[in-house]
Amino acid sequence: MKGNKKIEVLIVEDDLRIAEIQKRFLEQLDGFQTVGIAASYVEAKTLIEILQPDLLLLDVYFPDMNGLDLLKETKQQSKQIDVIMITATKEIQMVQEAISIGVFDYIIKPVVFERFKQSLVRYQDYHTRLVQLGQENTHLSQQQVDRLLRKEIEGVGGGGTGEKVYLPKGIDPLTLDKVLEVLEKVGHGLTAELVAKEIGVSRTTARRYLEHLVAEDKIHADLAYGTVGRPERVYIYL
Numbered sequence: 726m727k728g729n730k731k732i733e734v735l736i737v738e739d740d741l742r743i744a745e746i747q748k749r750f751l752e753q754l755d756g757f758q759t760v761g762i763a764a765s766y767v768e769a770k771t772l773i774e775i776l777q778p779d780l781l782l783l784d785v786y787f788p789d790m791n792g793l794d795l796l797k798e799t800k801q802q803s804k805q806i807d808v809i810m811i812t813a814t815k816e817i818q819m820v821q822e823a824i825s826i827g828v829f830d831y832i833i834k835p836v837v838f839e840r841f842k843q844s845l846v847r848y849q850d851y852h853t854r855l856v857q858l859g860q861e862n863t864h865l866s867q868q869q870v871d872r873l874l875r876k877e878i879e880g881v882g883g884g885g886t887g888e889k890v891y892l893p894k895g896i897d898p899l900t901l902d903k904v905l906e907v908l909e910k911v912g913h914g915l916t917a918e919l920v921a922k923e924i925g926v927s928r929t930t931a932r933r934y935l936e937h938l939v940a941e942d943k944i945h946a947d948l949a950y951g952t953v954g955r956p957e958r959v960y961i962y963l
Contacts, residue, residue, distance in 0.1 A: 733760045735778040735782070739784065739788065741764060760778055764787075766789045766790035779852065780808070781809070783796060783809070785810065785812040793822055809829050810832065812831075812833065812834060830844045900926070901937070908920075914960060915961075917931040
């Protein structure tokens with residue numbers, strides 16, 4: 726995806742009813758376009774070669790293939806295609822194998838729209854960030870690499886290890902990313918009030934996210950005097 730071009734998605738699912746549901750889910754999300762539906766190994770291989778989509782929504786079991794085998798082939802051929810598994814398969818061995826091969830996410834059927842949306846929005850954020858970094862430079866800082874690797878976790882603090890990090894109640898990963906983006910853009914300290922205005926939340930909400938980052942040693946807080954002359958916490962990105 727370049728510029729404002731939509732993320733192109735290929736649905737690989739042999740149950741056409743389920744494939745149609747996924748297509749309709751995608752139509753409800755901005756920034757995505759279903760470019761095709763493949764119901765078999767041959768169709769999937771052909772459409773991947775022709776369309777070169779950004780993302781596959783891939784099931785595991787097909788009459789003529791195992792979706793994990795297609796995933797392996799795609800990764801081995803160095804295609805810049807990401808994969809979200811959407812399957813009824815719950816066996817731990819299958820989940821572990823999919824993760825080790827490099828899926829972006831693993832969703833268990835029946836698919837709930839909110840879980841589907843969460844995954845696709847998180848992928849959109851990752852993909853957009855990757856495209857932007859590719860346009861800006863070819864060498865990344867450790868911080869930029871860490872943020873990209875957060876595609877595999879649900880929060881901050883994994884240190885780029887890929888381990889799953891569980892955020893405390895009341896901390897949303899997408900909002901947290903917005904707070905981090907504001908902090909990265911500003912070269913000096915920010916108050917909760919200024920962060921709130923930048924991302925469109927209440928001052929109390931902004932403070933909650935900033936205090937979370939302080940607890941995670943991601944930022945530092947100092948007391949300073951605000952515009953009305955009373956002490957106010959100023960947050961600085963470490």
